Amino acid sequence: MKTCKQYPIGLYRMYSADGALLYIGQSGAPTRRIEQHAACQDWPFAVARIDVEWHLTRAAALIAEAAAIAAERPKHNIVHQPFTRHVRWPAPRGRGMNKLAQYLTDRKITQAEFAARIGVTQAMVSRLAKGKTQPSPEVAVRIERETDGIAPFHAWPAYSAFADDRGAA
Numbered sequence: 001m002k003t004c005k006q007y008p009i010g011l012y013r014m015y016s017a018d019g020a021l022l023y024i025g026q027s028g029a030p031t032r033r034i035e036q037h038a039a040c041q042d043w044p045f046a047v048a049r050i051d052v053e054w055h056l057t058r059a060a061a062l063i064a065e066a067a068a069i070a071a072e073r074p075k076h077n078i079v080h081q082p083f084t085r086h087v088r089w090p091a092p093r094g095r096g097m098n099k100l101a102q103y104l105t106d107r108k109i110t111q112a113e114f115a116a117r118i119g120v121t122q123a124m125v126s127r128l129a130k131g132k133t134q135p136s137p138e139v140a141v142r143i144e145r146e147t148d149g150i151a152p153f154h155a156w157p158a159y160s161a162f163a164d165d166r167g168a169a
Helices: 030-040 058-072 099-106 111-118 122-129 137-146 157-162
Strands: 009-016 021-027 047-055
Touching: 009 030, 009 058, 021 030, 021 047, 021 058, 030 047, 047 058, 058 137, 099 122, 111 122, 111 137
Parallel strands: none
Antiparallel strands: 009 021, 009 047
């Protein structure tokens, strides 16, 4: 497996002038990501303060982000909010069999075996392999590790924006 240089990942919180938490996100390039928010959303213009905490790995930042969003309930986050836990993501289009399904097929690993390795149910692996649902950030990281990067975190449509976000500031 190819070894890639690790870059720190920033977990950022955006606050309004009155101190209300507007948004929590993570990126290897927080400044660039915040500019992207401003290019396509109206709410970033209400941001008065931005705090950034740095994590050594993307996995650590993603887990911290999910926990922070669930606990702090920022106004403009959608993913990881308790009321959106069961969002059904559309199946990947034009990709045919996704990378997880291909990995399981190529290595003759059953869904039940793989589920035990990553700590989920066989039914969840079935839904993931068919593209009927998306994994949580934590499960996506476990899948990437268990498949030695063949089914990477950013291969899931919910996290594809992270594919090119590798530490440029």
